[in-house]
Amino acid sequence: MRIGELAERAGTSTRTLRYYESQGLVCPRRSANGYRVYDEAELRVVHEIRALLAVGFGLDDIRPFVACLRAGNSSGDVCPDSVAVLRRKLAEVDDYLDRLGAVRHQLHDQLARAIAHREETCLRTRSRAD
Amino acid sequence: MRIGELAERAGTSTRTLRYYESQGLVCPRRSANGYRVYDEAELRVVHEIRALLAVGFGLDDIRPFVACLRAGNSSGDVCPDSVAVLRRKLAEVDDYLDRLGAVRHQLHDQLARAIAHREETCLRTRSRAD
DNA sequence: GTTTGCCTTGACGTCGGCGGCAAGGTTTAG
DNA sequence: CTAAACCTTGCCGCCGACGTCAAGGCAAAC
Numbered sequence: 001m002r003i004g005e006l007a008e009r010a011g012t013s014t015r016t017l018r019y020y021e022s023q024g025l026v027c028p029r030r031s032a033n034g035y036r037v038y039d040e041a042e043l044r045v046v047h048e049i050r051a052l053l054a055v056g057f058g059l060d061d062i063r064p065f066v067a068c069l070r071a072g073n074s075s076g077d078v079c080p081d082s083v084a085v086l087r088r089k090l091a092e093v094d095d096y097l098d099r100l101g102a103v104r105h106q107l108h109d110q111l112a113r114a115i116a117h118r119e120e121t122c123l124r125t126r127s128r129a130d
Numbered sequence: 131m132r133i134g135e136l137a138e139r140a141g142t143s144t145r146t147l148r149y150y151e152s153q154g155l156v157c158p159r160r161s162a163n164g165y166r167v168y169d170e171a172e173l174r175v176v177h178e179i180r181a182l183l184a185v186g187f188g189l190d191d192i193r194p195f196v197a198c199l200r201a202g203n204s205s206g207d208v209c210p211d212s213v214a215v216l217r218r219k220l221a222e223v224d225d226y227l228d229r230l231g232a233v234r235h236q237l238h239d240q241l242a243r244a245i246a247h248r249e250e251t252c253l254r255t256r257s258r259a260d
Numbered sequence: 261g262t263t264t265g266c267c268t269t270g271a272c273g274t275c276g277g278c279g280g281c282a283a284g285g286t287t288t289a290g
Numbered sequence: 291c292t293a294a295a296c297c298t299t300g301c302c303g304c305c306g307a308c309g310t311c312a313a314g315g316c317a318a319a320c
Contacts, residue, residue, distance in 0.1 A: 002296080002297075003296095003297075004295095004296065004297080013278080013279080014297090015278065015279065015280080016277080016278065016279095018298095018299095019277065019278060023277095033285080033286060033287085033297080033298090034285085034286090034297080034298060035286085035296090035297055035298080036297085036298090053277085055233050055236060055237070056233060058276075058277090059276080059277075075243075075244070075247070077240055077241075077243065077244035077247075078244050078247045078248055078251075082244065083241065083244050083245065083248070086237060086240060086241045086244065087241065089237055090234065090237045090238060090241060093230060093233060093234045093237060094234065096230065097227070097230055097231070097234060100223060100226065100227055100230065101227070103185050103186060103223060104220065104223045104224065104227060106185065107185070107216060107219055107220045107223060108220060110207055110216060111207075111213065111216045111217065111220060113205075113207065114205070114207035114208050114212065114213050114216065115213065117205070117207075117208050118208055118213070121208075132266080132267075133266095133267075134265095134266065134267080143308080143309080144267090145307095145308065145309065145310085146307080146308065146309095148268095148269095149307065149308060153307095163267080163268090163315080163316060163317085164267080164268060164315085164316090165266085165267055165268080165316085166267085166268090183307085188306075188307090189306080189307075
C-alpha cells in the first residue's frame with residue numbers, strides 16, 4: 001500500500017503520514033522508485049496514533065503505544081511504558097480538571113457580581129430619575 | 131513612571147508591556163526623549179490584563195475589560211461587553227469541562243482494562259510455569 | 261571621558277501538528 | 291506524445307504571548 005491509499009483509509013493526509021515518519025512513529029519500506037510502501041499493520045498503528053491524539057496526547061506520549069503494537073500486542077495499552085503514560089496523563093487531566101473547575105467557579109462569581117453591580121447601579125439611576 | 135518601573139511593580143517584563151501596547155491594550159504618553167511614560171492607573175490595567183490571562187483569556191477577550199476600566203468604572207467587569215465575554219467564556223469552560231470529563235472517563239477505563247489485561251496475562255504465564 | 265543602566269525600534273525564535281506550495285520524477289491511460 | 295495522477299524532498303506559514311538578541315540613543319554617577 002502506498003502513502004495515498006493509507007492516508008485515505010486512515011482518514012488523514014499524506015502530509016500527516018510523512019510527518020509521523022519524520023517523528024519516528026512509522027517507518028515504511030521503500031519500493032525501487034523511492035515510493036513509501038506500508039503493510040496492512042501500519043493502518044492499525046495510524047488509527048492508534050489518531051485516537052490518542054484526539055484524546056489530547058502529544059506525539060511523544062504516543063510513541064510507547066506504537067512500540068507496544070509493533071511488539072505484537074493486540075492493544076497498544078498493555079505494555080508497561082504505555083501504562084505509565086496513561087497514569088501520568090490521567091493525573092494531568094485530573095489536575096487540569098481541578099484548575100478548570102476553579103476557573104469556572106471564579107468566572108461564575110465574577111459574572112454574578114458584575115450583573116448584581118449593574119442592577120444596583122440601574123436602580124440607583126432610576127431612583128435619581130424619580 | 132517609566133516602563134521598567136511599571137514592569138517591576140506589575141510583576142512582568144518590559145517586553146510584555148511593549149507587546150500589550152502593540153496590541154492596543156495600553157497607550158502611554160511619551161516624554162521628550164521618546165521614553166514611554168505611564169501614570170498610576172495603568173498599573174491597575176496591567177494587573178487586570180494579567181489576572182484575565184491567568185484565567186485563560188486571550189488578549190482579544192481582555193480588550194473590553196480594559197476599556198471598561200478606562201471608562202472610569204471601579205471594576206473592569208461591569209460593562210455590557212465585558213459581561214458578554216464573561217458569559218461566553220463561562221460557556222466555553224463548561225463545554226471544555228464536559229469534554230475533559232469524557233476524556234478522563236476514557237483514560238480511566240483504558241487504564242483499568244490495560245492493567246486487568248496484564249494481570250490476566252501474568253496469571254496465565256504463572257500457570258504455564260507451574 | 262567613560263562606565264553603567266536605563267530606554268528605543270526591529271526582527272527572529274519558541275512550541276506542535278500539521279497545511280500548502282514549489283520543483284521535480286514515475287507510472288498509467290488515452 | 292501528452293496529459294493526469296501519483297509520488298519525492300524541502301521549506302515557509304500558522305497560532306499566541308511573549309523571550310531574546312542587536313544596534314543604537316539618553317542620562318546620571320564617577
